[in-house]
Amino acid sequence: MTVHGIDLGTTYSCIASIGQVGRAEVYRNQEGSDTTPSAVFFETPDNVIVGQAAKDNAVLFPDNVVTLIKREMGHGTPRSLHGREYTPEEISALILRKLAEDAEQDSGVKVSDVVITVPAYFGAAERDATRKAGQIAGLNVIDIISEPTAAAITYGVLNPAQDCHILVYDLGGGTFDTTVIALRGGSIEVICTDGDHELGGTDWDSAVMEHLVQRFVAEHPDVSDPLDNRQTEQDLRRIAEDAKKMLSARVKHGIRVMHEGRVTTAELTREELESVTRHLLDKTVSITDRTIETARAKGVAHLDHLVLVGGSSKMPAVAEALAKKFGLTPKLQDPDLAVAKGAALYAFEETYRRLLSAGQRTVAEQMALGAGLTHDQQEEIAARTIRTVASRAFGIVTTDGRTRIDSVAHLVHANDTLPAAITRGFSTLDDNQTRVAIQVMEQAGAKESAEVADNNKIGEGDLRIPPGKPAGFPIEVTFALDTSGLLHVTARENETGQQLDLDIQIGGMSEEEVVSSRASLARIQVS
Template sequence: MAVYGIDLGTTYSCIASIDQVGRAEVHRNSEGSDTTPSVIFFETPDNVVVGQYAKDSAVLKPGLVISRIKRDMGQDAPRTLHGKPYSPEEISAFVLRKLAKDAQVATGETVSDVVITVPAYFGAAERDATRKAGGVAGLNVIDIISEPIAAAITYGVLKPEQDCHILVYDLGGGTFDTTVMTLRGGNIEVVCTDGDHDLGGTNWDDTLVQYLADSFQQQHPDVSAPLDSDETEQDLRNIAEDLKKTLSTRIKHTARVMHEGRVTAVELTRAEFESLTQNLLERTLSITRRTVETARAKGVDSFQHLVLVGGLSRMPAVAEALQKEFGLTPQLQDPDLAVAKGAALYAFEETFRRLLSSGQQAEAEAMALEAGLSETQRRQIEGRTIKTVASRAFGIIATRGTQRQRYVAHLVHANDSLPASVTEGFATLDDNQATVAIRVMEQAGSAESDEVDDNTTIGEGELRIPPGKPKGFPIEVTFTLDASGLLHVTARENEKGRQLDLDIQIGGMSEEEVASSRASLSEIRVD
């Protein structure tokens, strides 16, 4: 029974599974690379290309190429291609289908059961959208787990003989997270997490693109601005990404910028690059300091490991700044593949435990035998626990005072332990009120606030009230956040043994829409 782990990244994605000696193995794509650019080229209405060719096509046909779609997950932000609107879930599903298709070719096995990773700071709507993207792709999503947890598993820190605290600094292509975890007896417990899902390697790219464009303009003031051309801008983005990577290993590099038949050579040193992007690095350090302070308030005041995750953490400036700030030598190992490998290990362990708990002993034994697990390893997997926390605060809009001032009453708070189930009582405002609007809100900024504008609506519904009830008629709202960070909300009124339940739809797509999209998009070829 093969199960797979998928790192669905902003800029690059990859897929892994467990080999016959119990190790996580990344499956190369049809182009021979471990990672696949998360770029989608809608070549025709019936054919979609994902990966490097799609990325290369962006220079010539930018209007038909989508990238960075991960930043739109959980939002109502459709893109129209060839006259047809596609939701972020549907666009992400094309990336997932490409990964699954290539893995199937590599292994000869059908890819069905998967675990998909998300940034630790992803909220309920983004996690739900990621799960539904898997459904649209025709995959059975076993679980959604946070990238730092997957990375921690890969780094091999989950050893029974090692009890420690670990700080994970995850700087990827489009998101940034910091997470503090406690490791005891092979178990992992997230203490707290923080981050910014609009901060990542693409921001460094944006800075370089602007610098290259300005340098060209200074030498050729008589031609149009390079960024006025979609084709030139896309070319600059490719140059910027290569320049960023090159300056992680070299102290200077020269890039050639071409626009309207003119050419400019732009030399940039690593020191100049670090100066240009110092404000971005400082933003990551500020979030990391905030995470460390939260951990201290929860009793964790020292760390034994500082783990770097994400391709951008290769930049020398990252390790230097973190070592200076926290006095620990950062551990950088396989940052591009660590998350997918950890997801594969988690997928295997979770499936093994579920088989045992459901009485499917023979199937579990077959899995263990195929992976070459020893009896000791089997016992470790059976007993291992992973506990995490809420990434943000969640609540509903309520009113207070005679002026009926609207505010957000949070039921679940950031860094509350998961799973969590919280019930609070509310009441109607008027006599004979027929319905109560339940509007589910999620913390939008870095800090919890009860101001409505500081939160984002992620779901809503309406609860009917029995006729003739006076104001103050009681209702109950329950928030249940599972260990994966997926949210379920129920509103109810109780009278004479009657109970009315209202499930709030979290996220943009219903399960019916997921099934419909899966059927319609299956007719589109993915290469």
């Protein structure tokens, strides 16, 4: 039995599984690379190209190439391409299909059971949409886990004898998370997490691109703004990304900007790069500081290690700023591949434990032996636990009986240990009320707030009330948030047992639509 871990990234993705020596191994794609650009080129209605070729075609066909779709998971609107509407889940599913098909070609093993990673700061909507993307791709999604947790699993396996607190700083292409994690006896406990799922390396690219445009316009003031042309914009973004990567190893890099027959040739220095992106780095440091303060309030007196993951964490300025601010020596932890490897380890261990729980010890042992694990290693896996926390606060809208002002009563709070199941009592407002509207809300900002405007509505439903009941008739609401960060809400009144179940399915797709999308996308060729 082979299970796989997938790092579905904003800018780059990869897939891994456990090899015959018990180590996580990343599969190469058909182009020979460990990572695949998360870019999708809709070449024709029936043919889609995913990866580097799609990214390259963004310059020529910007309207038919989709990038950064991860930022739209759970709340984005469909894209119209060749006369068909594609949801963010469907576009992500095409990336997942590419990863799975390339892994199958590389290994000869069918990709079916997978664990997909998401940023720790993803809420219920984004996590639910990610699971649905996997289902549309024809995959059995065992679980959804956070990227820092996956990176911590990789770190813990490589450092099995250490009991310590680590700070994972995860700066990817499109998202940023910072998480404090405790490693104890091989088990992993997430203490707290924070982040911004719209902050990442692509924002560094944008800042560099704008800087290059300013230099071009200063030299050629009589031509139009290069960013008004989609092809020029895509070319500038490629140039900016290349410059950012080169300046991680060099102190200066030559660039050439062309637009409307004019050319600007210049030299970009690492110092300039760091200057125009300082505000972005400062934002990550501020979020990291906030996370450390939260961990301190939860009893973490000191941190032993600072682990850097995510491709954008390779920029020298990142390690320098963090070392200066927090007095820790940052360690680059296989930044491009650690998350996929950790997801593969988690997928293997979770499947092994589930087989044992189901009484299928023989199958579990065969699976472990196939991975070259000793009896002692199997015992370690069986005993290992992973505890995580809620990334956001969740609650319902309540109305004050006197002022009739709405507010949000949170039942689950950010950094509550998962799984969490909380029941609270509420009551009706008026005599003879026949229904109660249950509006499920998720924290939108960096801090929990009772203001309705500071929360996003992620689900709703009506609970029927028996006739003739006076104001104050009691109801109960239960929030159950599982270890994947997926939410189930139940509202009930106990007199007749009337109950309302709300499986929060956000991202705009019902289960029926997922099945339909899977059948529809199966007819599209992905390469």
